[in-house]
Amino acid sequence: MSMQATPTRPWEKEKTARRNNGLTLLLGALIAYVVVLFTGFAGPDGWAVVLFALAAAFTLFRNRSLSTKERKDSRARLLIAAASVIAFAPWISIFVSVAFKGVKGLRPNFIVSDMRTTTPDDFLDMGGAAHAIVGSLLMVLIATVITLPLGILSGLYITEVRGRFSGVVRVVIQSMSGVPSIVAGLFIYTTFVDATGTFSALAGALALGILMLPTVARTSEEVLKLVPDDLRSAGYALGARQWRSTLIVVLPTVRSGLITAGLLGVARVIGETAPLLATALSNTSFVFNPVSGPIGSLPMYIFGMLQIGTENSINRAWTGALVLLIVVFGLFTLARYVAGKDKR
C-alpha cells in the first residue's frame, strides 16, 4: 500500500475544456455586442434576446458531439436556465429601475428631514421622507405587535389544540387573505376612525393588521406542522402539560420559522397604500403619537408625490420607492440575522 498520492479531481472539467468555454463566452459576448450595435435589437431587452439566442445556438452546436442522453440533459438544462432567468428578470428590472431613478434624490436630507417647510417641487436637497419612514415603521410595528401573537395563537389552535373549530378557523383565515386591501381600510374607517373621530397611526396599524393576519397565521401553521410529533411526545413523557410543552419545546423549535412568519406579514403590508388612505391619511411632518391624528407613511408619500406630478416631486416619489425597498431588505436581513442565531 503506497502512502503517497496526489489529490486529483477526476470529476472536474479539464483545463483546456474550461479555457474553451471561457473563450466561447467571450466570443458570444462579442457577437452579441455587434448584433445589438448594428441591428434592431437595442436596449436591455435586445441584449437579453440576443444572449439567449446565442446560448441556445452554442448548446445545440456543442450537442453534436454528445450522446442522445447527454443531449437531452443539456437541452433540459438550457430550458430550465431560461425559465429561471425569465422569472427573475422582472424583479431585477424593477429593482434596477427603482435604484436608478431613486438614487438622484437619495441625499442625507431625504432620510432626516420632513416636508413641513418644503414644497414637493423644491430642489431635492431640501426636505425629505423621514416622517414617512417613521410613520411606516411605527404603523408596521404596531400591526406586528397586534398580529404576530394572534397569528401564532391561531396557528397553535390548528396544530396543537386541534380543537373542534380548527377547520373553520383555517377556512376563515384563508378567506381573509382574499379581502381587498381597500375594504380593510374602509372597515377600520367605519368602525375605528368614526368612533375615535380622527385618522391615526393606530387606525392605520389596525387596517394593516387585518391584511397581515392571514399571512402570519398561515405561515405559523405551516411552520408548526413541521415540528415532529416525537418532540411533543418527549415533552409529555417528561410529565409536561400541553401548554408547557408547547411553550418550552414546540415554539422554540420553530423560532426562526415564526420570525419568518412575522416578516412575511410585514413584507405583505409595508407597501400597502389603499388601507392607509381611509385610516392614517398622510402628513408632512413627524408624528410619533399613534393616536394623535393623521400620520405619514412611505406608500402615501410616494402616492402624494406622484400626484403632484412635477419633475422634482416625481423624483422624490422614486426615492421614496427606493427607500421602501431598502427598508424591506433591511428588515429581511435583520430577521435572518436574529433567526440565524438559533442553537442548531
Next chain:
Amino acid sequence: MEKVDTSVRSEQKGTPMTDTTSNTAVLDTEFAGLETRDAHAWFGDHHALAGVSLQFPARSVTGLIGPSGCGKSTYLRLLNRMHEFIPSAAMAGEVRLHGQDIYAREVDPAAMRLKIGMVFQKPNPFPAMTIRENVLSGLKLAHIKVDDDEALMEKCLTRAGLWKEVKDRLDASGGSLSGGQQQRLCIARSLAVEPEVLLMDEPCSALDPGSTLRIEETIKELAEKITVVIVTHNMQQASRVSDYCAFFLTDGGPGYLVEADKTRTMFTTPNDSRTADYVQGKFG
C-alpha cells in the same frame, strides 16, 4: 381471546410473589408496583392488544419481545398513557401503579408520567436546547425546582454513560451529538425527573452496534435503582439486557401475551412451544 392465564398475583408491595395457577412466570422478586390487568388496546376498529395481565418486578429489566405487529409497543405506550395521544385510540382494563389505576378519572396524567418515564425509538433531543438544557428540560417542563441543578445534570449524564463525552461541551446543541449519544442524552433527560419506571421503546433500533452496547450497559446500571421495561426486536439484546421476558404474539387478530418468565427460563425451557420457536429464531 383469552389464550393466557391472566390471574392476578399479590399486589402488596414488597411481598414475594407466588403463583400456583398461572402458566406465566412466577417472578420471585419485589413487585415494582406497576402492573396491568386485562389490558386491551384499540386503534379505531382495530383491536391491537387483548387481555394482557402482567406485573413488573422492581429494580430489574423486563423485555417485551415478539414479532412485528404483536402489540408490544402499543402495550408499552399503555403503561404511561402515551397511547391516548393517537386520536382513534381506545383501551380497556387497568394499569395500576402502587394499586392506583392510572386511567382513573382523578389521576393527573402529567404527574403520573413523571413517575413513569419513556425513551423513544428514534433519539429525539429537543433541537432548540443545549445538552445542558436538554438534560434539565424535564424540570422546566414539569415546574420542578431543585437546589443544585448542575449536580443533578452531572449525575444524570453519568448514569446515562454520557458525562465523559460531553462534559466539555455542555452548551453545544443536542443535535450536534451522534445518534447513540443523542439516545443516551434522551435517557439522561428522562432520569432527571427521577422516575420509578423507565419505559424504552426499541431504544437501540436506530443505532450502530457500538452505541447499542453502551446503552445496554447503561440499562443494566439503571436497573440497580429503577424498573426498566424495554421493547426489543432483537433476541440477543433481550437475552443480554433483560432479567425477565414477556413474549407477545398475534395470530392475525389482536396481540396477546403468551408467557412471561425469567429471561434464562424463557430462552432455555419456556412453557409454551411457540416461545421456544420464537427465541430460537424459527419465526418472526
